[in-house]
Amino acid sequence: MCARVALAKSLVLLGAVVLAGACTERSSNLALTAPSFSASASSLPHINNTALPIPVAISADFSAYDCSNNPGPQITFSGGSVLGGYGVEMTFTNNMKGTHTFTDGNTVDLTVMPADEQIVIPKQPVLGGVGGNPFIWVQFIGANGAALSSEIFVGRCVQGAGWHVTQSAVTTASAVATFTVESCENSPGPFISFTSGVTMAGVSARIIFRNNDNPVGGPHEADVTRDVAVIPAGLSLTFPKQPVLGGVGGNPWIFAAFTGADGKALGAPTLLGRCVQLNSAIS
16 A cells, blocks of 8 residues: 555646546656755755746737838737646655665645646737738747747738637746745654746747748848737746645655656756754754
8 A cells, every 4th residue: 555655755736637646656766866056045945947848828819900001010919828737746755775766656646736827918019010911920939039930821911800820839937846844743744835936938929021922931022020928038927835745754855856747757856855854954
């Protein structure tokens, strides 16, 4: 039975739907890393990831309301994006093989937030400035300027009763999870809690106006581009405090790692310390 296993592993998914209370036994041969506190101002035990991958599904609407030559075509851009999830995986063990592996494990999976965090794209005017009836493309761009999609042909201004574009992409975020030891009781403890938050790198839609419909990469007489925010750079999301029950006795070794939207660990787990030592350090 899982209750008799010496290792308990709590997987806290922020965004991936998981059956709560599921229990499986396993061992790990992953290398374990020591925590780095330099990337956060917190004095509490914590982990950081400055390039956490976040899947995003973008839904954008365009409409043209002025195709005059001067000051140029005017369209509106609006819509929304739906973020995928990420997780924090905690490991509690009393059985360590040196400092690199652990044995006799069970997992407890908890759902914290569904994988459908929505960000509304406010309606924004976009001025083309290349004549009255250009051809219009859109391309989604990451915070570093790299393309997250190919150029997508939308239509021509005078056809602009309305267009709809969808695109899946992966953006990044800077994430932190901070842990607090509530109690190191033997049974059913220990009791740990954590909070987590992310700061989004950002995604933009690059609206491209061209006065001819040459294939992408061909010559154009005039190109005008305008960037509008889909996910604002620096947007912060904070998730409330969550309890985690270790269930392997009072003073286990405690590890933590981020997981992606698919539930898989992103790198090796980080050693936070032993329960009693962590509790003494923050009390």
